[in-house]
Amino acid sequence: MTAHEGNPAAQGGQEGWVEPRATAVLVLADGTVLEGFGLGAIAQAPGEVCFNTAMTGYQEILTDPSYAGQIITFTFPHIGNVGVNEEDTETVNAAASSGVRGIVLHAEVTQPSNWRAAKHLDAWLKARNIVGISGVDTRALTALIRENGMPNAVIAHDPAGDFDIEALKKEAAALPDMAGLDLVPLVAATQRYDWDETPWLWPRGYGKRESAAHRVVAIDYGVKRNILRLLAKAGCEVEVVPSTASAKDILALNPDGVFLSNGPGDPAATGEYAVPVIRELLDRKIPTFGICLGHQMLALAIGGQTMKMKQGHHGANHPVQDKTTGKVEIVSMNHGFAVDPATLPANATETHVSLFDGSNCGLALTDRPAFSVQHHPEASPGPQDSHYLFTRFVELMETEKAKKAA
Numbered sequence: 001m002t003a004h005e006g007n008p009a010a011q012g013g014q015e016g017w018v019e020p021r022a023t024a025v026l027v028l029a030d031g032t033v034l035e036g037f038g039l040g041a042i043a044q045a046p047g048e049v050c051f052n053t054a055m056t057g058y059q060e061i062l063t064d065p066s067y068a069g070q071i072i073t074f075t076f077p078h079i080g081n082v083g084v085n086e087e088d089t090e091t092v093n094a095a096a097s098s099g100v101r102g103i104v105l106h107a108e109v110t111q112p113s114n115w116r117a118a119k120h121l122d123a124w125l126k127a128r129n130i131v132g133i134s135g136v137d138t139r140a141l142t143a144l145i146r147e148n149g150m151p152n153a154v155i156a157h158d159p160a161g162d163f164d165i166e167a168l169k170k171e172a173a174a175l176p177d178m179a180g181l182d183l184v185p186l187v188a189a190t191q192r193y194d195w196d197e198t199p200w201l202w203p204r205g206y207g208k209r210e211s212a213a214h215r216v217v218a219i220d221y222g223v224k225r226n227i228l229r230l231l232a233k234a235g236c237e238v239e240v241v242p243s244t245a246s247a248k249d250i251l252a253l254n255p256d257g258v259f260l261s262n263g264p265g266d267p268a269a270t271g272e273y274a275v276p277v278i279r280e281l282l283d284r285k286i287p288t289f290g291i292c293l294g295h296q297m298l299a300l301a302i303g304g305q306t307m308k309m310k311q312g313h314h315g316a317n318h319p320v321q322d323k324t325t326g327k328v329e330i331v332s333m334n335h336g337f338a339v340d341p342a343t344l345p346a347n348a349t350e351t352h353v354s355l356f357d358g359s360n361c362g363l364a365l366t367d368r369p370a371f372s373v374q375h376h377p378e379a380s381p382g383p384q385d386s387h388y389l390f391t392r393f394v395e396l397m398e399t400e401k402a403k404k405a406a
C-alpha cells in the first residue's frame, strides 16, 4: 500500500506492526488490483478510468457532467485540502450528481483549510454517492493509462475490507466500452429553463444579467454552469432546452443563436438524435457555437467523424493554438474523443489545434455562421485565456443580425 511508503513501520520491520487492511480497491479490466483506503460512498461502482492533471479545481471537475460514467484519478497528490463549498459546483442543479463514479487519490484527504470550505470532501463524496480510494500509486496508474489507454474498472469501498476480488475482476472485464455509449440522458435536463446568473464576483457572490441583446437557446447535453454564466455575462438571454428538443421546438423560441453544450459519452452515439436537429438549425443559418461534445456533434452534423483517443485530454494547462490569429492559449480540457480533421468537409476549416499532440481543437464553417471548440473556454476550473470565444459568438450573432437588417 503506497500510502505507507517511506514509513519505517510500513517496511514490516517493527515488532507488533500490522499491515493495515485495504478498505478500498480499484480492479482494472485487465485484472490489475490496486489497494488503498476507502473514502466517500461505501459502495462499489463501475467506470472508465481517466487521469486529470489539474492541480486545482477538483470540485468543478467532480461536478462536471461530462465525466459521467468515469472514475477520475488525479495526478496531483493533494486533493481535498481546501474542502468543498456551495459555489464551485458545475452541475446546474447543485444537488444533482454529475455521474462521476469514483475518485482515485494518492494522499489521504486532510482536514480542509480554506475560508470558503463548507464541507469535508469525504462527507461530500458520501452525499453524492461517489466512491473514493486513497493511498494509490497514482503515478504508476497514470503511466499504465498512457501505455494502454483508459481502462474500465470497478472501484469498491468497504470499511471491513471484505472484497470478492475474483468477482470484481469479472465485472470489470465485462463492462462495455465507452465508445458507443450515449450517457447524455444520465445528466442532461429534461425541462426547459431560463438562465440569468453571471460569474462570481468577489465579494458580492453571483451577479444577475443586467441587459440582454441576444436570445440564445442552449441545448443541454450535460451543460456546465460557468458556460451559462459566461453566456449571460456576454449579454445573452439564455433559454436552456433538453437534448431531445426538436428543431421545431428550438425555432419556436426565435433564437439569435444556438449553443451546443459539453456532455458525457461517445458523440457518435449521442449524435443519433442530436445531429439531425443540429443539421436543420445549420440549414436555417442560425449562428451556432459548440463546446466539447457540442463541437464533436457539430463536426458530425456536417459529415465529419469522431474517434476515441488513447488517453484523452483531462487537465487545466493544455496549450492550444488559434490558427485564425496564431495565438497560443492555455486551456482546460476534458475529452476522451476527438474530431478527425481529415474527415472535415470542404466547407469547414480547422481553427484550433492541440500543441501537445496536434489533435483537432476547433472548427468553423465557411458557408454558415457556426464554430466550435474542443476545449473548455469557461475555464472552470482553469485559465481564462479562451474567454474571447464567448465574445466571438456574440459578434457572430451581431454580424448575422446586421446582414438580415441590411
Ligand SMILES: NC(=O)CC[C@H](N)C(=O)O
Pocket: 066, 261, 262, 263, 264, 265, 266, 267, 291, 292, 293, 294, 334, 335, 336, 337, 338
Ligand atoms: N467535456 C465534454 O463535453 C466531453 C465530450 C465527450 N464526452 C468526450 O469525452 O470526448
